[in-house]
Each structure stands twice: as structure tokens, then as C-alpha cells.
Amino acid sequence: MSRKKAPKSVVKRLPVYLRILDNLIRRDVEIISSRVLSDETGFTAEQIRKDLAYFGAFGTRGTGYNTSYLREKLLRIIGLDKQTKIIVIGFGHLGKALTRYNMNKNPYVKIVGAFDNDPNELHTDIEGLQVYSMDKLSEVIQKEDVKVAILTVPAEVAQQVVDILVENGITAILNFAPTKLHTPEGVYVHNADLTIELQSLIYYSQEDEGRALKE
């Protein structure tokens, strides 16, 4: 598997394939063609074949993909074959929403803790989630050996929080704070800025644009 070669656009599609496979397996579908996978995902069959080819040859020409086999491979490729521990920093409305959202919808990851400065938030919440004060951040990251963090703190404090995360070995950050974060080589930041999402959406909401740029 030459995973390094896979572009971000491909990596973004892997979880989509995984979800489809989960559904198919739930419906006892054992084999799926890239054409059917295409109907389910909305990506072209060729796109799907190309995407998967980055990681190996998983299909049998003519017959298609074995759903369970492909699912196992995808879990390994994405890194979901073992449950991933994550922390949520900032337990305001967004932090709470993300936590609940994730608890309900994502079997592959476990939120091992949330962090906030508001003393009123410092209690066990949602399905036994522990909410810690910010000064417990280093301790929990190291004790739980966490590599992935979701950041929902205010922009003004985001960088100083990130510095603590990096210091303690976090290698991937999903950042909801509307600010540019500085991280060293080897730490991946994905900016999930909802304002940006919304503003670029508005671009497409304009009459001709929607039609012109629909994907």
C-alpha cells in the first residue's frame, strides 16, 4: 500500500465508501460492482476504481468487490481497524453538539474526554463522557495516548491550546476555531470553519452559479 501517494480528495472519499459498505453488509450484500458502488456514492465507477487503486487491488475484474473484504481493507487504510481515541477541547454548544453527534454516528472513534474552562461544565456528561478543566489537558492526552483532537475553543486562545496539544503528541487536529493555526511538520490540521463553508455555499446559491458549478 503506497498510502502516501493518495491525494486528500481520495482520502476524503474513503469514509464515504466505508459507510456504503457498512450499509451493504447490513443488507447482506456480499459482492458489489464499482458501478453499483457508483450509484450509491455518486462518484463515477472509474473514480472509485482509481481511488481504491492507490491502496491495492481489491476487486476481481468482472465480479466486483467483496463487501466484507473491502470494508476490512478500508478500515485498515483509514486507521479505523482499532478504535481511535479523540478529545474535544471547548465544551460550548459546538463542542457538545460534536460530541453528541459523534457518539451517535461514529462507532470507530471514542471521545475519551472533553475540556472546558467553565466550571459549570466540569462534570460527567453524555454517555459517561468526562469533562475536564483545561489544566488537565496534558495529563489526559498522555495518560490516554491520544493523537486526535477536535478544537472548538475561541479563536483568541486556539493557538496556545494547539501548542499544548502538539507538545503532548497530538498529530491531527480538526479545527473549528476561525483562525489559522501554526503547527510543526507532521501535525495535520483540518480547518472545518463553518463560516467559510457557509460563505462558499452562498457563492453557489446565486442563480447561475448553482447550475454552473454543481457537482
Place this chain on the structure above:
Amino acid sequence: MSRKKAPKSVVKRLPVYLRILDNLIRRDVEIISSRVLSDETGFTAEQIRKDLAYFGAFGTRGTGYNTSYLREKLLRIIGLDKQTKIIVIGFGHLGKALTRYNMNKNPYVKIVGAFDNDPNELHTDIEGLQVYSMDKLSEVIQKEDVKVAILTVPAEVAQQVVDILVENGITAILNFAPTKLHTPEGVYVHNADLTIELQSLIYYSQEDEGRALKE
């Protein structure tokens, strides 16, 4: 302005430029070079020049960009020169978080209503936001002439809600429901699936990956 030619990746960067310009103008910076803009955004100066070139020539060779002028142009290009009305459908934790998030952080859009089936939610909330029952959806969209919707309803009901949105003239949907939505030509759906975001992030959290694919 040949806006149709601009790829999604470019469109996604426009709001980033806008935010930087807002900050610069707040700091009374009147002229900015693409190099400085590059330092602020993290995109290369060449990338920035190429991005803006899709929409016209805004800079003066040697001197750079007039911040206020470029900001005005960007507002027009993105469609933020007039305030955009949006609705939020589903007023659970995520809907509430997005609403508050937006109210605080986005001066260019106005949430004119939220919709939920939970009778307990049907009251005026956050900064006078009106929360309606789902059966008011068509009425409000038409009365307010809304084109943009944020969808945070459960996956099972997402498509039927989308059909109502499309029927009533919504042209852009930010979809948080983890399901594939079917829309006609001219209706743009941006899937902001947090599970997908998180799973692709986990891919990068693995030792070699972060280093290999950091951007």
C-alpha cells in the same frame, strides 16, 4: 468576471481572503502585497494571484492590492454584498450550535428562522431567532425568499425535507445529515459530514501519514 470557471477549491479560498482583508482593514492597512497576503493565509502568492485572476485584475503590479477595494470585490463575487438570508432545519444540539456560531461569527448572513418538530423548541431563542414547526417551512421560505438552507435533521428524514426545500426554491444546502441527498440540476449541496471529516482526519493522524500529507 467569468465566475463559472472558478474551481471549488478557489471558491473555498475566497472567504479566507475576505477574513484576512477584514482584519487588515480593521488594522487600517490600505495596501497589501500578495506576498503578505500569502503570509497571512498560508497560500502561496502565486496561488493567490491565480485565484483572484479568475474574477478580474484587482492588484497593481509592484504595489499590491488595495484592501478596501479587494474586499468590496470579494463581497460581490461571493455574494455577500447583500446580506444573505438562511434557514436552519433541525434545531437539536447541532442546529443550535451552528445558529449561535453563525450569529456570533458571520456578519454577512442572517438566519431568518430555525425549524424543528420538537414542540419544546418552538419559541423565540438566541437573539430573537424564531423557531418554527416544520409545517411552516414552505411558508417561511417563500415569505422571506430564502435561497440557502442548513440541514441538521436525522438522515432518515433528510431527503423528504430537501424535496420541500427544492420545491420552494432553495438553491444551496449545507447538509450535516450523514446521507446522500438527491437534488435537481441547479441546486448545490455541500455535505459537511462531520463523521467523514473526522475519519479522514484519523487517516492523517497515523505516524507517517501526517508528515506525508501535511499541507
